[in-house]
Amino acid sequence: MYMASLSAETIAIGAAAGACAMAWAVFILAPAWTSYGRLWERVAASFLTLFILATLLGIGVVVGLAIVWAFTSNA
Secondary structure (H helix, E strand, O other): OHHHHOOHHHHHHHHHHHHHHHHHHHHHHHHHHHOOOOHHHHHHHHHHHHHHHHHHHHHHHHHHHHHHHHHHHOO
């Protein structure tokens, strides 16, 4: 029943967010975790990958807003 109340845009945004989270985990978090042997080093490296994630999300938001602005300003 709950799926009927979700729009196509909501599903697409959720799928994109899931794909981005999976890509971050596979391509950034996993190599950082396996690069170190001690637990505290692994936890620290994993914490530092959150800064990379935040930067990538910030760049994505800025590019997205620039695209929206470009299309709406010409209309």
